[in-house]
Amino acid sequence: MRADARKNYDHLLTVARDVVSEHGAEASMRDIARRADVGLATLFRHFPTREAIFEALLRENLDALTQKAVELETSNPPDDALVSWFREGVAFVQSYSGVVALMASAHATPDSALYASCAAVHSAGERLLLRAQAEGTARVDMNGDDLFALMSALGWLGDQPSFAPRADHLFHVIASAILTVGKSNDVKKARR
The missing domain is CATH 1.10.10.60 (Homeodomain-like)
Structure with missing residues (x-):
């Protein structure tokens, strides 16, 4: 150029x-x-297209989120890595109002300009989840799609004025549900 x-x-x-x-x-x-x-x-x-401008705006953040998963994977215990990455993912999807719908749609549409970046984030989260599951610190009845959906749901809730004041509480509720019983108590303690 x-x-x-x-x-x-x-x-x-x-x-x-x-x-x-x-x-x-x-x-x-x-x-x-x-x-x-x-x-x-x-x-x-x-x-x-509108999607092309969003892809350009979001690519850097999505790539950073993918890279953050790699860093956490090698430097943190599996449960801590998963929750830390999940928190960053939720913060990202709340960064632009309405971005959740774009990402959710792109996640399932290979022709989308956002597909590659969303797929990379999805894979990064799934790796962290699988690692925590193998360690016995995350529930085993979840997969990467579930994690991506929960991140998107929390992002959507953050866009809703009536839920925004409870965003941190809702994050902890969901993070506690992802982790196994003993570890979910650690999430609650960390919140206090």
């Missing part, structure tokens, strides 16, 4: 991040172009 094209791309992404932070997944492409002081055609040249 030429230097001027890269500069335009980065500028559009910065503006898009601001607009999406304000308006969530319903952010208008027209609003992004207007705020970036470019024509809609210029925006579409860089990002041909």
Whole structure:
């Protein structure tokens, strides 16, 4: 990419991040172009679809979440690694209003621009879950799909004003349900 094209791309992404932070997944492409002081055609040249702009916005965070799983896998006990990663995942899906629906849809759609990043996050979480299950610290009747669904559900709840004040409590309830009985008490103690 030429230097001027890269500069335009980065500028559009910065503006898009601001607009999406304000308006969530319903952010208008027209609003992004207007705020970036470019024509809609210029925006579409860089990002041909709404999903493409979200993929660009989210890829860095999703890749970081995948990398975090690798780091935790090698440096923390299985149950701690799983809960720490799960907390970061929930925080991420709450970072942009409405992103949960995009990720949930992309997770099952190989043609989606977000599919590869979502699949990598899903696999990373599943590895952490399997490791905790093998250690006997996570319930064995769960799989990676369940973990991804619970992360998405907590993200959605965080988007709801009536549940937002209870987000931390709800996280602990779900984390306690993921871990086996003895370990779920540790989650409760850590909360106090």
